[in-house]
Amino acid sequence: MQTLAYGFPKLGKKREFKQLLENFWKGALEEEAFYQGIKDLKLERAKIYQKNVDLFPSNEVSLYDFILDTAIMVGAIPSRFQPYQGLKTYFKMAKGKQAFELTKWFNTNYHYFVPEIETKAFSLFENFPLKDFLFYHNFGINTLPKLVGPFTFLKLAKLIKTSSEGITVEKITNPKVFEEILESLVPVYQEILKTLKEVKPQAVLIEEPALVMDLEPWEWKLVKKVYENLSGFTDLWVLTYYDSVSDYQAFIDLPVKGLGLDLVSNSENFNNLKQLGFPEDKVLIAGIINGRQVWRANLEAKLREIGFLLKINQNLVITNSCPLFHLPVSLEGEDHLPIELKNKLAFAEEKLTELNLLKKGLEGDLGALDLIADFKDKLQVSFGQNEEVKARISNLTEQDFTRDLPYQERIKLQQQSLNLPIFPTTTIGSFPQTEEVRGMRAKFNKGEISLDEYKDFIRQKIVEVIKLQEALGLDVLVHGEFERTDMVEFFAQKLEGIVTTKQGWVLSYGSRVYRPPIIYGDVWRKAPMTLEEITYAQSLTQKPVKGMLTGPVTILNWSYYREDLPKEQIAYQIALALLDEVKDLEKAGIKIIQIDEPAFREGAPIKRKEWDTYFNWAVKAFRLCAKALPETQIHTHMCYSEFNEIISYIAAMDFDVISIEASRSKGEIIEAFETFSGWDRQVGLGVYDIHSPAIPDKEEMKTIVKRALKILPKELLWINPDCGLKTRKWEEVIPALKNMAEVAQELRQEV
Numbered sequence: 001m002q003t004l005a006y007g008f009p010k011l012g013k014k015r016e017f018k019q020l021l022e023n024f025w026k027g028a029l030e031e032e033a034f035y036q037g038i039k040d041l042k043l044e045r046a047k048i049y050q051k052n053v054d055l056f057p058s059n060e061v062s063l064y065d066f067i068l069d070t071a072i073m074v075g076a077i078p079s080r081f082q083p084y085q086g087l088k089t090y091f092k093m094a095k096g097k098q099a100f101e102l103t104k105w106f107n108t109n110y111h112y113f114v115p116e117i118e119t120k121a122f123s124l125f126e127n128f129p130l131k132d133f134l135f136y137h138n139f140g141i142n143t144l145p146k147l148v149g150p151f152t153f154l155k156l157a158k159l160i161k162t163s164s165e166g167i168t169v170e171k172i173t174n175p176k177v178f179e180e181i182l183e184s185l186v187p188v189y190q191e192i193l194k195t196l197k198e199v200k201p202q203a204v205l206i207e208e209p210a211l212v213m214d215l216e217p218w219e220w221k222l223v224k225k226v227y228e229n230l231s232g233f234t235d236l237w238v239l240t241y242y243d244s245v246s247d248y249q250a251f252i253d254l255p256v257k258g259l260g261l262d263l264v265s266n267s268e269n270f271n272n273l274k275q276l277g278f279p280e281d282k283v284l285i286a287g288i289i290n291g292r293q294v295w296r297a298n299l300e301a302k303l304r305e306i307g308f309l310l311k312i313n314q315n316l317v318i319t320n321s322c323p324l325f326h327l328p329v330s331l332e333g334e335d336h337l338p339i340e341l342k343n344k345l346a347f348a349e350e351k352l353t354e355l356n357l358l359k360k361g362l363e364g365d366l367g368a369l370d371l372i373a374d375f376k377d378k379l380q381v382s383f384g385q386n387e388e389v390k391a392r393i394s395n396l397t398e399q400d401f402t403r404d405l406p407y408q409e410r411i412k413l414q415q416q417s418l419n420l421p422i423f424p425t426t427t428i429g430s431f432p433q434t435e436e437v438r439g440m441r442a443k444f445n446k447g448e449i450s451l452d453e454y455k456d457f458i459r460q461k462i463v464e465v466i467k468l469q470e471a472l473g474l475d476v477l478v479h480g481e482f483e484r485t486d487m488v489e490f491f492a493q494k495l496e497g498i499v500t501t502k503q504g505w506v507l508s509y510g511s512r513v514y515r516p517p518i519i520y521g522d523v524w525r526k527a528p529m530t531l532e533e534i535t536y537a538q539s540l541t542q543k544p545v546k547g548m549l550t551g552p553v554t555i556l557n558w559s560y561y562r563e564d565l566p567k568e569q570i571a572y573q574i575a576l577a578l579l580d581e582v583k584d585l586e587k588a589g590i591k592i593i594q595i596d597e598p599a600f601r602e603g604a605p606i607k608r609k610e611w612d613t614y615f616n617w618a619v620k621a622f623r624l625c626a627k628a629l630p631e632t633q634i635h636t637h638m639c640y641s642e643f644n645e646i647i648s649y650i651a652a653m654d655f656d657v658i659s660i661e662a663s664r665s666k667g668e669i670i671e672a673f674e675t676f677s678g679w680d681r682q683v684g685l686g687v688y689d690i691h692s693p694a695i696p697d698k699e700e701m702k703t704i705v706k707r708a709l710k711i712l713p714k715e716l717l718w719i720n721p722d723c724g725l726k727t728r729k730w731e732e733v734i735p736a737l738k739n740m741a742e743v744a745q746e747l748r749q750e751v
Contacts, residue, residue, distance in 0.1 A: 384521015
């Protein structure tokens with residue numbers, strides 16, 4: 001038996017990747033030095049792999065996103081980015097004015113770039129798999145070249161369409177068109193495999209997570225045809241993860257040497273192995289170590305699982321269930337955590353150790369077996385229980401999930417109270433977190449300034465941002481969130497039953513990182529969390545200031561959550577804590593409260609058959625925390641997910657206003673409201689892309705609004721950026737918001 005690991009975080013223990021990228025963007029690092037830093041990072045990762053596992057991949061350290069790399073590899077570079085000029089064009093595609101659309105990678109919080117297919121002519125533009133294999137080979141390091149499979153790449157792609165209204169993109173739904181494009185893509189992969197055959201790797205890893213999606217029979221026929229055309233060059237190991245393969249028999253019949261199954265996220269794959277068996281002439285790549293959760297595995301149980309798998313197939317490779325980049329790099333430096341909790345945790349590096357221990361344990365290594373038994377004892381400790389929270393959950397009734405008046409009656413009360421103009425303008429919540437802000441927070445955390453000094457600084461920032469918004473002419477203001485590091489971490493630090501880490505950073509996209517909290521016990525609120533800053537901001541202006549909360553589904557989905565309680569129950573616990581906050585904000589006179597749910601879609605199961613179960617409790621969790629007074633206007637915000645398919649679930653959330661991304665997707669999301677019968681809620685259009693430093697012009701923003709006006713009445717439309725402004729610079733934010741406010745004023749005259 002061999003061990004394989006893949007997807008180890010590229011971030012580095014000290015966030016070296018982030019520093020390299022941002023220093024290069026700022027011009028503080030020359031291109032040669034940037035590449036050297038990336039090479040050093042690759043070699044450091046290889047050492048960690050080599051220490052723990054038999055096999056690991058090359059071609060994993062993308063300079064921004066692996067799907068963007070794949071698009072460049074096969075020459076799927078839209079004409080607006082040609083001629084291609086190396087890193088300049090690469091980063092323009094990622095964060096330029098006409099950058100690719102960002103969306104969530106399956107049901108995770110990683111964002112990938114949606115490939116845009118402009119022509120069916122593909123060619124090998126950059127042979128990343130070969131180059132990276134040779135890089136490691138030159139240092140005497142053997143790797144398995146890894147690449148995203150052609151089916152998954154195309155399944156996630158969209159077609160470019162150009163019309164008088166500009167560029168639009170849409171999913172490839174026509175089977176004939178999909179087949180034609182796939183057939184033209186396969187020769188590029190054949191060429192890549194020909195070049196890899198010459199360097200003789202043990203195998204080539206091909207990631208095909210799209211095979212766990214709900215696929216039609218015609219799609220499986222195409223997958224089989226693809227691998228019939230690719231299998232003659234070198235041994236191929238096809239990896240799937242995040243769920244069970246949608247057609248097990250079709251999967252194991254693929255003409256490849258190795259097949260990878262996620263045996264953690266679902267029970268169906270394991271049941272199929274037991275009932276239908278596995279081909280003796282193929283390698284079974286068993287994903288038995290959880291790649292998405294930080295909890296230590298019960299290694300004794302895993303050893304028994306391996307024993308069973310060996311009876312099914314002797315050609316066994318054990319691995320992580322999915323890429324490890326969903327985890328922090330290492331537990332090193334997390335000594336502040338309660339020992340009872342730390343003993344239960346395993347981050348990415350510790351997951352590799354678990355694979356190593358399993359192999360040694362299987363071989364009869366006494367030291368490894370002792371460690372495995374010791375770990376099992378530590379897993380039994382239970383703490384963080386709260387009987388009052390449990391009682392509140394058990395006493396919930398349907399009335400707790402329903403607002404006192406229907407929307408059409410509420411909106412009249414809200415309009416009388418708020419008296420907002422048509423096309424009201426606002427922002428999503430956060431304003432730039434400058435070096436000054438981060439520096440003061442660091443000083444406070446180190447004890448270099450007092451709590452009073454830190455609060456005075458935050459209050460001064462709030463004064464400045466309120467004055468700015470008033471000067472720009474925005475209609476609904478925010479306090480800027482200068483006291484918050486992250487929209488989930490901030491609340492996690494104020495809630496009981498959740499802990500945060502010091503170095504548990506995870507990449508979300510590009511250089512953007514966050515530290516997912518760890519929910520280990522019952523969740524409850526000890527004291528108000530946002531009241532002080534929001535009420536101070538409201539005291540500075542006559543315009544409404546939004547209360548800013550992160551919703552229960554997002555806090556849950558962006559955290560590592562306990563596994564001894566159903567997710568539904570955890571969501572309700574968080575929702576009750578947030579409801580207490582909503583009531584306090586209302587008592588303080590706050591008239592608008594925004595409860596952000598960007599992870600609402602993200603947490604949905606990949607299989608549609610499981611959607612109703614998930615969305616039922618996700619909707620109820622939101623409604624539980626949003627049970628405000630009728631005259632309180634409840635906003636929510638969602639971004640960078642495919643919402644068109646879940647519009648009915650979104651409508652069931654019973655908010656008053658939703659703000660959405662409408663810029664990178666070229667306004668495509670607006671079509672969802674056209675197909676949904678009876679949409680009556682207000683919609684905040686994200687008219688410019690905050691993930692790009694480019695200043696949007698007014699015509700671009702007007703185009704999005706005018707497209708929406710063809711579907712929705714003007715009375716329902718708000719105008720705002722597509723996401724928070726935290727990561728942007730003031731010199732970008734101010735002119736962009738000025739343009740946005742002027743667009744609203746001009747539209748009020750035009751329509």
